[in-house]
Amino acid sequence: MNRRILVTLTALVAVLVFAGGAYYYADQQKKSAAVLTIEDTALVRPHSPVLGKADAPVTIVEFFDPSCEACRAFFPLVKQILATYPEDVRVVIRYTPFHEGSDEAVRILEAARKQDKFEAVLAALVEKQPEWAIHGQPDLKRAWSIAGDAGLELMGARLASVKPEVDEVLRIDVADVKANRVEQTPTFFVNGKPLLNFSEQGLLDLVKGEISPRS
Numbered sequence: 001m002n003r004r005i006l007v008t009l010t011a012l013v014a015v016l017v018f019a020g021g022a023y024y025y026a027d028q029q030k031k032s033a034a035v036l037t038i039e040d041t042a043l044v045r046p047h048s049p050v051l052g053k054a055d056a057p058v059t060i061v062e063f064f065d066p067s068c069e070a071c072r073a074f075f076p077l078v079k080q081i082l083a084t085y086p087e088d089v090r091v092v093i094r095y096t097p098f099h100e101g102s103d104e105a106v107r108i109l110e111a112a113r114k115q116d117k118f119e120a121v122l123a124a125l126v127e128k129q130p131e132w133a134i135h136g137q138p139d140l141k142r143a144w145s146i147a148g149d150a151g152l153e154l155m156g157a158r159l160a161s162v163k164p165e166v167d168e169v170l171r172i173d174v175a176d177v178k179a180n181r182v183e184q185t186p187t188f189f190v191n192g193k194p195l196l197n198f199s200e201q202g203l204l205d206l207v208k209g210e211i212s213p214r215s
Contacts, residue, residue: 042179043189044092047169049109049118052082052090058210060091060203063177063187066106066125067099067133071186075126077200081207088211093122095173096185101138103170108147110166111157117150124150 043061062078064071081089097103105125112121124146125132132142148154160166180187188195190206197205 041192042176043094043192045094045172045176047172049093049113050090051078051093051119053087054090056085056088056090058085058089058207059191060089060207061094061189062091063094063096063180063182063185065096065098065102065185066109067102067129067135067138068096068185069129070184072126072129074186074200074203075123077203081204085207085211089207094176095170096177096182096187097170097174098185099133099135099138101133101140101143104138104140104161105133105143106170106173107161107166108143108152108157110169111160112147112150112152114160115153115157117152120150121147121152 044059060078060081062071062074078091082091095102095106095109097106108125109118109122112118125143128146132139132146144154144158147157180189188203188206190203191210193206193210195203195206
C-alpha cells in the first residue's frame with residue numbers, strides 16, 4: 001500500500017476514534033447530570049420537611065424563618081401553588097433561624113413533625129406570628145401555646161424538642177444556609193434555580209416554567 005495512503009488512513013482512523021470518544025464522554029456527562037438530583041446538593045437533606053407530594057417533579061426549596069414577616073406574606077402563595085399543582089409541585093422547608101427566638105420555633109416545628117402535626121403547627125405559627133414573633137422580645141411561651149392549640153401534645157413535644165437529633169437538624173440547616181449564601185428569608189430555589197425576580201409573580205413564573213416542559 002502506498003505509504004501516503006497508509007498515513008492518511010491512519011490519521012482518519014485516529015480522528016474517528018477521538019470523535020467517538022468525545023461523543024461517548026459527552027453522552028456520559030449528560031447521563032451523569034441527569035442522575036444528579038436536587039437531593040445530591042446542599043439544597044435538600046433527608047431530614048428536610050416536605051409539603052405536598054413527596055415525589056413531585058418540581059421542587060420548591062424555601063429557606064424559611066418562622067419569625068420572618070416576608071415568609072408569612074409568601075405563605076398563602078406557597079399554599080396556593082401546592083393546591084394548584086398537587087401532582088407537580090412539592091415544597092421543601094429549610095430552617096433559617098435568622099431572628100431571635102426562631103431556633104426555638106424550629107424546635108417546636110420539629111417536635112410537631114414527630115407527632116405528625118407539622119403542617120397544622122406550621123400554619124398556626126405563621127398565621128399568629130404577630131402574637132409571638134416580636135422582634136427583640138419573642139414570646140416563646142405564646143408560640144408553644146399556639147402550637148398546643150393547633151393539636152400539639154406539649155409535654156412530649158417539649159422533651160422531643162431538645163433531643164440531639166433536633167440539634168443536628170439545626171446545625172445542618174444553618175451550615176447549608178451559609179453554603180447556599182442565603183442572606184434573606186424567604187429565599188427560593190425551584191429545581192435548583194434561584195428566584196432572581198423576588199416577587200410573588202416571579203415565583204409563579206419560575207414554577208410555571210419548570211412545569212410547562214413536562215406538560
